[in-house]
Amino acid sequence: MSKFQVISSLLILVFIIFVIYEITAFSPNHSTMNHSTSNxxxxxxxxxxxxxxxxxxxxxxxxxxxxxxxxxxxxxxxxxxxxxxxxxxxxxxxxxxxxxxxxxxxxxxxxxxxxxxxxxxxxxxxxxxxxxxxxxxxxxxxxxxxxxxxxxxxxxxxxxxxxxxxxxxxxxxxxxxxxxxxxxxxxxxxxxxxxxxxxxxxxxxxxxxxxxxxxxxxxxxxxxxxxxxxxxxxxxxxxxxxxxxxxxxxxxxxxxxxxxxxxxxxxxxxxxxxxxxxxxxxxxxxxxxxxxxxxxxxxxxxxxxxxxxxxxxxxxxxxxxxxxxxxxxxxxxxxxxxRKRLGSYFNQIVGEMPEEITRNQDANGESPLAKMIAESEREAMGVDIAFVHQGEMRKNFKKGDITVEDLYTDLPFGHSVSKLILTGDQIKLALEQQWTKDYENRLQTVGLTYSWDSNAPIGSRIVAMKDRKGQEIQPNNEYEVAVSNYLASGGDNFTALQQGRLVESGPQVVTALIHYIQQKHPHE
The missing domain is CATH 3.60.21.10 (Metallo-dependent phosphatases)
Incomplete structure (x- = not known):
């Protein structure tokens, strides 16, 4: 075999090997696919x-x-x-x-x-x-x-x-x-x-x-x-x-x-x-x-x-x-x-909690912290009844000293307290709106107790309502109720509260709570 024939044979062999590699390396059925493409x-x-x-x-x-x-x-x-x-x-x-x-x-x-x-x-x-x-x-x-x-x-x-x-x-x-x-x-x-x-x-x-x-x-x-x-x-x-x-x-x-x-x-x-x-x-x-x-x-x-x-x-x-x-x-x-721009005001101690006050709700939808906020709103507006929604508060109160920052962190939305005039029927409708077909959104109430039937159709669950003296809430009677301006405007889908007549706008919710804690749980 001549030198030229040997070189030609080698070139052909190299070409065949290259073609076989190209076909196998990029064939989707070839076992080396994952290895060759992973990089x-x-x-x-x-x-x-x-x-x-x-x-x-x-x-x-x-x-x-x-x-x-x-x-x-x-x-x-x-x-x-x-x-x-x-x-x-x-x-x-x-x-x-x-x-x-x-x-x-x-x-x-x-x-x-x-x-x-x-x-x-x-x-x-x-x-x-x-x-x-x-x-x-x-x-x-x-x-x-x-x-x-x-x-x-x-x-x-x-x-x-x-x-x-x-x-x-x-x-x-x-x-x-x-x-x-x-x-x-x-x-x-x-x-x-x-x-x-x-x-x-x-x-x-x-x-x-x-x-x-x-x-x-x-x-x-x-x-x-x-x-x-x-x-x-x-x-x-x-x-x-x-x-x-x-x-x-x-x-x-x-x-x-x-x-x-x-x-x-x-x-x-x-x-x-x-x-x-x-x-x-x-x-x-x-x-x-x-x-x-x-x-x-x-x-x-x-x-x-x-x-x-x-x-x-x-x-x-x-x-x-x-x-x-x-x-x-x-x-x-x-x-x-x-922190420097915020200053020292928020470090001030407002009061002292004798125990942890939690925002967690019990089986009846009641929360100790929500009840405290509702009481502070009721006292701030001088009324008998107050409602608070669960989304108003964000944190539990720890046992011990409570600072201004703690309160603003728990009540961060800047809502104010409103005094509304509501009829008994409007109060009942607001309480019915705690339940929808998709979820339950319970209100915290003070100055009012009620019973409900959880098996009744949505919109017809409230059985009875009584004021703080144990008297039945009358459908056509008017009652003074303290709520946040957020609830008063129909927030959280409590549209019944929009039907109320606004008679007074009060302090911020957080301010009302500060005053309440200073009175009830003063710092020693």
Whole structure:
């Protein structure tokens, strides 16, 4: 064989080997497929926070360890971002509202500054973002002037909400979706808030908007994203979800919605119910990381850059334990700035609790803390009857000294006390509204007792009502009743109270409680 023939044979052999490799390496049935492609999948990390509620300087115990606080949450998030540069930071709403004084006394601007410091990529409003009305929500997002704090620059986070609909235009108030690109992959984010926001936010503060059905707007928005060729879709839903630590026994609004949501949705970040969730329902990974910054969600995605599809997804809920990390210095500086501005007033001791006063309800729907608040409102307005709703208060009172900050943290909404004139029939209707087909929302009453039949139809459960002297409440008689201005305006769907006649506006709910504690439980 000539030298030329040998070289030609070798070249042909090399070519055949190359062709065989190409065919086998990229054959979907070949056993080396996973090995050859695993290195080329794009690793994307989504870190999620929900229901922070401005808890910048508040800590809680989780499984025996101290957790939470903005400086620790920031330290964890920065650490995880550093470990994977392909990270997007997201939140599922209620980042503000129900905040302690360090945030609430400055119109929640400190919390937005914290969000900006961490450079959250995408967020969605929860129901509490609307507590102060649509314009104030938009100011915190886009910037603007407030008479209490002056001009604020807003946030650098992209916000989305597909189901907060502007009544005038009939279109979403905020962008229905946000697209973020990471390592060449476009990821679509759709924000929604629970339709129950129509119940929780006073009519005055949501008059410009309507909150529509979540599933239908998600599916419509998914269609828009699919038309743009986007295959990785994440929903930021301020809606409830819950599961066991293993992912078993999922429940909540989003679990019920999941089978109805377009299958192109891959991940749903939940919120609103402050529960733990890490589960898969109808092929959708659903996560919720408790509340108040004591944990966050880590979602890891493996994405095929050729098909743009997710090939693997998994999640962890990570507690922000103080034991394993040092506080973030930038955040500590931010907190110190606002502690200084807050001054010493909130450190003053108001009284001393002889025992823990809990907000937890018993079988009859009664809560010791709610009863104390109701008594303080009744005394402040000089009436015989008072009602308090469970959502008014956020924390238990610990045994021992109670400070002004403790009270403002427990009653953060700035509600005032109203004196209403209600007929017996109107009082009965308000009590009937504690039950709906979907849930029970009990009122705390003082100066009035009532009995009910839990087996009777909704709307016809109240059997008898008596005043503090044991006299039957008469349908046509008029009674003076103390409630918060939130309840008086029909908040929490107690629309019967809107029928009452407002005769006097009193102090803030927190002020009435301060005076009550100073009298009943003075500091020794």
């Amino acid at each position: 080329r999948y794009i690793q994307v990390q989504l870190l999620g926070v929900n229901d922070f509620h401005g808890q910048l300087n508040k800590y809680q115990r989780v499984s025996g360890t101290m957790a939470g606080g903005a400086e620790y949450l920031a330290a964890y998030l920065k650490k995880y971002i550093q470990e994977n540069p392909n990270t997007l930071l997201v939140h599922a709403g209620d980042m503000v509202g129900g905040s302690p004084p360090i945030s609430s006394q400055f119109q929640d601007e400190p919390t937005i500054e914290f969000i900006n410091l961490l450079h959250f990529d995408v967020g969605t409003p929860g129901n509490h973002e609307l507590d102060q009305g649509v314009n104030e929500m938009k100011r915190l997002i886009y910037g603007g002037f407030n008479k209490e704090t002056g001009y604020f620059q807003g946030t650098n986070t992209s916000y989305s909400s597909a189901n907060i609909i502007d009544r005038k235009s009939g279109t979403p108030l905020l962008p229905p979706y946000v697209i973020k690109q990471i390592d060449g992959i476009n990821i679509g984010f759709i924000g929604v808030v629970t339709k129950e926001t129509n119940l929780y936010v006073t009519p005055e503060n949501r008059k410009e908007v309507e909150i529509t059905d979540e599933v239908s707007v998600i599916n419509r928005t998914v269609k828009l994203l699919k038309e743009k060729g986007i295959k990785v879709i994440v929903v930021l839903a301020h809606d409830s979800a819950k599961s066991d630590q293993t992912g078993a026994n999922p429940s909540g609004a989003l679990v019920e919605m999941a089978p109805k949501i377009d299958d192109e949705v891959d991940v749903i970040f939940a919120g609103h119910s402050h529960e733990y969730a890490n589960t898969v329902v109808a092929g959708k990974l659903i996560v919720q990381a408790y509340s108040n910054g004591k944990a966050f969600s880590q979602v890891n995605l493996e994405i095929d850059p050729r098909t743009k599809n997710i090939v693997k997804k998994q999640a962890k809920i990570i507690v922000t334990s103080h034991n394993h990390i040092k506080p973030d210095k930038e955040t500590v500086a931010l907190l110190n700035k606002y």
